Amino acid sequence: MTQTLRPFTHLGDMPIETFLRDYWQKKPLLIRQALPNFESPLSADELAGLCLEDDVISRLITETPQSSPFNSEWNVTHGPLPEDIFETLPENYWSLLVQHVDQLSPEVNQLLNLFRFIPNWRLDDVMISYAPDKGGVGPHFDYYDVFLLQGHGQRRWRLGQQCTSKSPMLANAPMKVLTEFDVQEDWVLNPGDILYVPPGLAHWGTAVGESITYSVGFRAPSHQDIVLDFSQEVASKIEEDNRYQDQFLTANKNAGEITGDAIEQLKHILQTYMQDEQALAQWLGKSMTQLNPGMVDEAENTIEPEEMANTPFTLSPFARATFYRADSNSEAYIFINGEVYSGSLELANALSNYLPIDWLSCSETDKLILDTLAQQYLLVSLT
Incomplete structure (x- = not known):
């Protein structure tokens, strides 16, 4: 062992x-x-x-x-x-x-x-x-x-x-x-x-x-990658109806000038998305747990779902895992190999620290997550 x-x-x-x-x-x-x-x-x-x-x-x-x-x-x-x-x-x-x-x-x-x-x-x-x-x-x-x-x-x-x-x-x-x-x-x-x-x-x-x-x-993502990747992630979720607006526009003394008001409106649009901590956390968690080329995306000798009730199990050490606390202190976003799951803080801690998990003590929501992970990432615990 x-x-x-x-x-x-x-x-x-x-x-x-x-x-x-x-x-x-x-x-x-x-x-x-x-x-x-x-x-x-x-x-x-x-x-x-x-x-x-x-x-x-x-x-x-x-x-x-x-x-x-x-x-x-x-x-x-x-x-x-x-x-x-x-x-x-x-x-x-x-x-x-x-x-x-x-x-x-x-x-x-x-x-x-x-x-x-x-x-x-x-x-x-x-x-x-x-x-x-x-x-x-x-x-x-x-x-x-x-x-x-x-x-x-x-x-x-x-x-x-x-x-x-x-x-x-x-x-x-x-x-x-x-x-x-x-x-x-x-x-x-x-x-x-x-x-x-x-x-x-x-x-x-x-x-x-x-x-x-x-x-x-x-891992040390460049500022270029952070700005580019996060903006693409955000942009993919913005509805087309959301547009630049200037409904309080006043007469422009010089039609050729970009005014300070226009710049403030653009800053407001960008800050709206950049200040969304949940969106930033989800991008960071998914991006930083994605596997590099050549890394395995499934573990060998994974546990069968029917076995989980009878023996402790852990996340495979070959999986990349982290979590971010949600608005509720008892819930978390759990990131595994570029995917995100919503579960309890207890499950997030156990998975991301590769600790043994007891199926019988898990909530129904957590059990649904574990069912999804079972045949790909979960192993019988050796400790």
Whole structure:
């Protein structure tokens, strides 16, 4: 049975509250032996096997070093990879990346639980990278927070400057590689060590010998996506009869001018929809629990509806779940894999925290929801 991991209460000796106050989205933090005696749940051979599968998102990145490390030539091959590709690779300077491994391995999925001191809807996935000596993906930065857990071997991490979209990048490369790097920290991580890297901070990982690294990333929608996606969601529900109105229009001194009154009317229209907290919550919950490409949309070995009255069950850990309190403190909108359900706050808490559920204690409304979820997302509880 897969061990159930609990959220960190401390990172090393540091309380989580201190980390969130002083480090989260502010500055990096190295935690030596955050997971003592940690052993990688997956081997290099198992990762290579995943890259051969059609429904697994993977990349093989190879580097051809030049006189300057900032002028290397890079090549990216997207999976599924041909089985014989590993026979043609050099001894050094390549890296294998596999996305959404938390959806492929129960043991890897458990690693997400360690970071549930961050809201569920912010958690994205666990990516695993394997590299032989000197392998990596070059100096780069991400727009999201990441915890880098060393799983096997060693990896050298150099941390640099804060970056933006205007930071200089290697031209004509198939991936974003920085051409400037101001080293601020230089660490070698061992199994069980974790490095937290905030958004926008340049970082550069290089394998020291054979290395496996687990990257726990977080969803960070851009303002562009928030405005565009939410406005589309709202617009799809607005009746055509709702139109711009100016029934208190006064004579315009200059017919060519857009007046301040017109702008105020437009602001009022937009604010009417933007201030609808229920609409915002429903968009956020559905959007942030949608599965990424390559993620499974059904669990295996789900419980049969007739079994639910006799045994406790839980939401599959492979499902993405969160909730938002409705106007009533006893009811909630429950979001699972991009779908929304209206149920009790007790059910919302149990589902989104993957806790055992007792069918006999559920309301009739909650039972209807559970009937809908049963053969797709609910599993017999093992705790």
